[in-house]
Amino acid sequence: MPRGAQVIYPKDLGPILVLADVFPGARVLESGIGSGALTMTLLRAIGPTGHVTGYEIRSDFADRARRNIEGFLGPDQPLDIEVRDAYDGFDVDDLDRVLLDLPEPWRVVKHAEAALRPGGILLAYLPTIGQVTRLREELASSAFGMIDTLEVLERHWHVDGQSVRPDHRMVAHTGFLTHARLLVPGE
Amino acid sequence: MPRGAQVIYPKDLGPILVLADVFPGARVLESGIGSGALTMTLLRAIGPTGHVTGYEIRSDFADRARRNIEGFLGPDQPLDIEVRDAYDGFDVDDLDRVLLDLPEPWRVVKHAEAALRPGGILLAYLPTIGQVTRLREELASSAFGMIDTLEVLERHWHVDGQSVRPDHRMVAHTGFLTHARLLVPGE
C-alpha cells in the first residue's frame, strides 16, 4: 500500500475532531500528513494557541502540504512539518492528541504512550479491517483504554419539491476510525 | 414521473419475495411490469403451478417484457400480460399477492382489497418518501393491517488477500418497500 495514496474525506473530519476531542489550544501530532487536508481542519480547531507537529515521510508530500496550507490559511500557522518516519520514534512530547494516518500504526503505539500526556487520545484512520485487527491487538496490551472502532457513513438526500429521497449512490467506505485514551496511572 | 423509468434492482428482489411471501403455486398480480425483471423472479418463485397476471399501461413496454421473458425462461410460462391501466380497476380476483410498481399505488388500494383473498399481501415499491406517506395514509384507513415500510441496503466487500474492506461506493437508494396484509374479518 503506497503511503499517501488515500485522502481523509470530509465526512470523517468532523467525527475525528469529536472522537479525538481536538480543542483550542491542543498540542497535536499528526503522522503522516499527506496533502494536508486533515492538518487544515486541525489548525482550524486548535486555533492560534494550539500547535500541530506534522510528520511526513515523503518530502514531495510535505512540500505540497505546506503550499496547500499556506494557500488556504495563510503563513504563520502554529505548525511544524517534518520529513520524518514516525516508525523511528517521536521527537516531541507532552502531546494532547496523536492522529495517525499510517499503514502500520501499531508500530508507533509505544511512541504515542511515551509522548502523550495522561488522558491524551490516540486516533488512527485505517482503510482495511486487517489493519484494524492488528492495531487493536497492540492497543489491548498497551497503557491505552476506552478503545473503540467505528465507521462513519453519510447519506445525502435529494430534495426537490415533491421529489424527496436519498441520493442514488453514496460513499460506502473510506476508513475505519479507532480511538483510545492513555489511561492515567491508577485509572 | 414517467412510468417505467425505474428498474427494480437485484438487491430488492429477494426481500420482495420474502416480504410478500411469494410461494410455489401463488396467484400474483404485478402492475406495472416495466421490463419484466421482477416478473421473471416471480415466475421462478411461483413455479409451474402458480400464475402471474401482469398489467402494463405502455404497449411497447409490454412487448419488450414479453420478449425478455420468453428469451430467458422460454415460452409457455404461467403468465398473462395485459396492456391495461391498473387505476381503472382489476379484472382478476382470488389473488394471493399484489405487487405494485406504480407512481400512485394509493389509487389501487381499494381494487387490491377486492381482488385479494383474506390474508393476501400487497407490496408496493416507491422511489420517494412522499409517495410512501401518501400510500400509508390510504392503507391506514383500509382493510389492510401489519403495515411496514423499509429500505434494503447491500454493502459489498472487497476481499483480496490481506486487503479486506467494504467497497468504496454503493447503491444508497433504489426504492422504499411498503407491505401490508389483508386482514381476515375479525382478525
Place this chain on the structure above:
Amino acid sequence: MPRGAQVIYPKDLGPILVLADVFPGARVLESGIGSGALTMTLLRAIGPTGHVTGYEIRSDFADRARRNIEGFLGPDQPLDIEVRDAYDGFDVDDLDRVLLDLPEPWRVVKHAEAALRPGGILLAYLPTIGQVTRLREELASSAFGMIDTLEVLERHWHVDGQSVRPDHRMVAHTGFLTHARLLVPGE
C-alpha cells in the same frame, strides 16, 4: 463458537434465495440447519419437486428442527435431515445448491466442488470478517468463480401521519453472505 448459536434473520432470507438462485425443483444441501428457519424458507422456494438434504451435527437441534418444520409446513416434506458432520464429507451429489451455516466452511469447499453440478452455487453465512477472509482464500484456489461477499441492511421507517422518519434503532449486523458459482470446465 458453539454450533447453532446463531439464527439466520428474516432480512437475510430473501437475499439468500436470490443470491443462491434457489428455484422450484432445486436439489439443495443445507448444513447446519440449526432451528430450521432457513430450511423452511428453502422448502417454500423449491416446492414439491425439489429436495433439501439437511446436515446437523447436534441431534437435539435436528430433532427440534424436524418438529418446527412439521409444525409449520406439515409432514411429507421433500426433506432429509441427517445427524452428520459436514466436515467429514457429503453423502449426496448432483446438487444444485449448497448453503452453509458452519463455523469453518472452508473445510467443505472441496466436498462442495465434488457434490455440485457444474454451474451450481455455494453460499455461506458467516458472522465474522475473519471467517470470510479464510473462506475467500480457500475459494480463490478452488474451481469456484464469480465470488462475492456482501452484507444486507434493512432500515425500517416510522410512518405515522406527519411523523415520517427512520426508526431510531436497527439491526446493524447479522452475518456476511459469500456466494460463488462452480465454473463449468472451460468457462
Place this chain on the structure above:
Amino acid sequence: MPRGAQVIYPKDLGPILVLADVFPGARVLESGIGSGALTMTLLRAIGPTGHVTGYEIRSDFADRARRNIEGFLGPDQPLDIEVRDAYDGFDVDDLDRVLLDLPEPWRVVKHAEAALRPGGILLAYLPTIGQVTRLREELASSAFGMIDTLEVLERHWHVDGQSVRPDHRMVAHTGFLTHARLLVPGE
C-alpha cells in the same frame, strides 16, 4: 412535538462542527439549546475569542443548561443564554453561524438572513423528513445557497481477538442535518 424532547447525539456533533464550519473566534447563535450538549461542543470549538448566544424558550431548560455548562466547562464562558422564542425574531446580528434545533426552523429563515454576515452558515437539525421538506421549500426561495441535507450513521465494530464484526445493533436515526450558506450578493 414538545420542544426539547430530543437530544443531539455525539455522532452528529462532529459533522455539525464541520458542516457549519465552526471555527475559533466565531459568533454563533444556537436555538434552542435544550440541555446544552451542543452548546458545550460549540464553546469548545470557538474558544475564548468566539461567542455563543443561546435561545431557549423554556426557562427550566435554560437553567439546567446553564448549570450543566458551568459544571463541565467552568464559569466565565463566552456565552449568553436568553429565555426567548426564536420565532419572534433575533436580537443579535453580525453572526457567523446560526444553528437551529427547533421544530419549525422555516419560521426563522428570514431572521437568519438578516442576522448572518454574507457567507454565514445556517444549519438545522430535524427529526422528520416532513420538516426537512418544509425547510427546504423555504430555503429554496431565500438568499441562501449551497443547500444540502444529509444523515450521519455510525457503525461501531466489535473487535475481540479473532472475533471481528460490526456490533449487532446501531442507532439508525437521530436527525437530518440541513445546511446552507448565505450567498454574498452577486455570488
